[in-house]
Amino acid sequence: MEKNRRKVGYVSILGLPNSGNSTLLNSLVGEKVAAVTDKPQTTRQRATGIYNDENFQIAFVDAPGFLLSPRGKMNEFLRKEFESVVKESDHHLLMLDAQLSRLGEFLEIFKLLGSWKKKFSLIISKADTVDSFERANIIMTLREITNVEVPLTFISVKSAPEEAKASV
Numbered sequence: 001m002e003k004n005r006r007k008v009g010y011v012s013i014l015g016l017p018n019s020g021n022s023t024l025l026n027s028l029v030g031e032k033v034a035a036v037t038d039k040p041q042t043t044r045q046r047a048t049g050i051y052n053d054e055n056f057q058i059a060f061v062d063a064p065g066f067l068l069s070p071r072g073k074m075n076e077f078l079r080k081e082f083e084s085v086v087k088e089s090d091h092h093l094l095m096l097d098a099q100l101s102r103l104g105e106f107l108e109i110f111k112l113l114g115s116w117k118k119k120f121s122l123i124i125s126k127a128d129t130v131d132s133f134e135r136a137n138i139i140m141t142l143r144e145i146t147n148v149e150v151p152l153t154f155i156s157v158k159s160a161p162e163e164a165k166a167s168v
Contacts (some may be wrong), residue, residue, distance in 0.1 A: 017065030
């Protein structure tokens with residue numbers, strides 16, 4: 001008799017400060033496990049939420065926002081925590097705000113994941129702030145500058161939390 005084996009995986013949620021990582025984590029697991037505020041760097045240590053299904057279990061890990069040039073002991077700690085989450089996860093959801101206001105910093109995370117040969121998907125958050133024409137431009141921009149085909153999803157956790165959950 002063959003036993004059904006339950007699959008388990010670790011998926012990190014990565015991005016710049018205030019890109020919606022903690023909001024997505026809370027939406028995916030259906031409860032508030034991570035603090036959500038407008039204040040940057042609210043997540044100082046990883047927050048983990050578990051999603052269970054009869055066939056699999058996913059541990060979603062929200063990392064502190066990525067800091068390009070960490071200055072000071074606290075920021076160095078946050079950067080180390082970010083890197084630790086990346087190294088320990090099986091897959092990564094790399095989040096970018098639809099406004100693309102910090103694209104240069106975002107590309108540094110992209111390069112870091114590429115250099116570590118990590119599997120990831122791109123999540124464009126706050127999608128309710130852009131129309132379909134702007135979405136097409138975002139896709140073209142990201143494909144041009146990254147020169148990589150990776151799964152890309154637009155989400156809006158605040159205006160459509162169930163759709164966001166289903167798309168990830």
